Amino acid sequence: MDWIPLILSLKLAATTTILLLVVGIPIAYFLAYTKFKIRFLLEAILGLPIILPPTVLGFYLLLAFSTSSPLGLWLQNLTGISLVFSFLGLVIASMIYSLPFMIQPLKNGFETVDHSMLELAEVLGKSKWITFRKVILPNSIKSIITGAILTFAHTLGEFGVVLMIGGSIPKETKVASIAIFEYVETLNYQSAHRYALILLGISFLILVTVQALSMKKEKRR
């Protein structure tokens, strides 16, 4: 069995999750606490990948990443490589595709931190950064883990966007979901089964973990 598509899937999911944690936490913080009146518009834009067909998103990303677009050209000059049909392109596309799955749990977690604790930190003279690090983050751990797990799982199961942006280049962009599709196309059901079962197992394990986390009583409260 060729393990490379599975390893690529896991690598893509892990990279996307880590990068989205870095990008998603400040965005979710902004959405949770801003008094910006058109916040709803920003939330709608960031939530688009949830309802948009992956092929639509993939199509527009393909156009944006291609060197015939100003953005694609600029990115190629910046990174030195073409984003289309590359692992880096897959990572960026996955980040956009999975963004709402990270942002939503984080935002909900930040919003549910007891407001009087935030006010207490303020009257004790703590800066916004200290309050975030010492009060908001520790009280949002469950939401952060949930966001990370959902992002990981969502990226692992990605197909449409991955196919549009990455194609199916072995050892570069041919992830497990693409491999399954190709094996089915060639009627090689046995090989498709192997990948499918492993993905099924991982997905089930992830869901069990999320459920266990949500059921876990908050001992400290």
Next chain:
Amino acid sequence: MIRIGLLKKIKTKYHDFELKVNVAVDKPKIIGITGDSGVGKTTFFRMLSGLTMPDNGYINVGDDHWFDSDQKLDKKVTERSCSYLFQDATLFSHMTLFENIRFSNTTLTDADISDWLITMDILKLKDHYPSALSGGQRKRAALLVNLVNKAKVILLDEPFVALDETSKDSVLKLIKKVFKESSSVIFIASHDHEVLEDLCDQVFRIENSLLDIQMSC
């Protein structure tokens, strides 16, 4: 030392009114504030701490200007030297009692924190999380968190609620100790007239939407 003149429209379920606050205090004092529920005691504390914006007026603490509507000056809550015990005795739920006090004042040593806990007779609870504390223990712990912060102005909103007689005594002892060792002005809002009369230099009542504290000498 403290000069305050504030106006704030307050809307409640039952009626709307305009709270008027005048304060002139020249020396560190313990000042009691009483009045019926909903007359604006908490609103006054929130305006003084900066958590609620007054409609207009000014707050001067020493040479420090905290608020001045004419000059559009509104000092951040974090920059006002003002600690505030909330009515619900808020504590940081993810920190132990010891960690709560350390977070409040990071300059305290372990020995200092233990001393404070001994004063309040809650040393044995130092590794407990707030959820494991009784109402009275929680109140005493929250009071400590606010008092160790060494602010110029200390606001205590109903500090005697949910306290038995022994706990009340230790709270009174602590407030007196902090007052003696600091140059803070302490405002205490409470319905417990007896304790206020015993503890405070003077007790003022909010009546007809007016709080008028004149303690200049």
